[in-house]
Amino acid sequence: MAIDLAAVESSVRRTIREIGLNSATASVCFLTDREMARLNAKYRGKKKTTDILSFPSQERAKPKTLRQAASALRGEFLGDIAISPTVAWRNAKRFGRSMAEEIRILLLHGILHLMGYDHENDRGEMERQEAKLRRRLRLA
Numbered sequence: 001m002a003i004d005l006a007a008v009e010s011s012v013r014r015t016i017r018e019i020g021l022n023s024a025t026a027s028v029c030f031l032t033d034r035e036m037a038r039l040n041a042k043y044r045g046k047k048k049t050t051d052i053l054s055f056p057s058q059e060r061a062k063p064k065t066l067r068q069a070a071s072a073l074r075g076e077f078l079g080d081i082a083i084s085p086t087v088a089w090r091n092a093k094r095f096g097r098s099m100a101e102e103i104r105i106l107l108l109h110g111i112l113h114l115m116g117y118d119h120e121n122d123r124g125e126m127e128r129q130e131a132k133l134r135r136r137l138r139l140a
Contacts, residue, residue: 003030003085004100011104015111018137020070026078026114028107036084051087052106055080060116066129069115081110097140105139 008028016024031039033049040046040053056079063069083106085099092102109130117126134140 003103007100008103008107011107012111015104015108015133015137018133019111019115020067021073021076021078021111021115023075024073024078025076026081026111028081028083028110030085031082033084033086036082036087039082049084049087051084051091052110053082054110054113055082056114056116060114062116062118062122062125066115073115078111078114081107081114083107083110095140101140104137105134108133108137108139 012026012028016022016026036053037047037049040048040050043053043055044050057077058079063072083103088102088106089099091097092099095102097105112126112130112133117129119126
């Protein structure tokens with residue numbers, strides 16, 4: 001399965017710009033399911049693969065607002081995002097999206113995690129921010 005890395009880089013830049021982070025950066029790597037399962041077990045205690053993992057460059061508190069977070073993080077290195085193309089492909093098929101669109105959605109999700117959002121503990125705040133940004137970025 002081929003991944004257009006130039007499109008990934010463009011998507012990261014566009015997402016960062018849309019959020020208001022301007023020159024903030026993040027690294028993205030694509031890993032096998034086996035490697036994702038290993039990282040998921042090591043860092044989240046879950047013994048299975050996953051579509052995306054985010055590793056912030058530093059510990060960040062959940063932002064009060066997206067605007068405040070973006071202002072505070074402008075120009076920063078946000079951290080690392082790991083994506084499993086295999087799981088992304090399965091998700092794309094399940095949701096009726098293209099692989100490219102699924103990757104863009106995962107990148108947005110990962111960047112929000114790098115900013116301090118955590119959908120497992122925030123009573124829907126990350127989900128609301130992500131939905132709003134997906135509409136602005138024209139993602140399914």
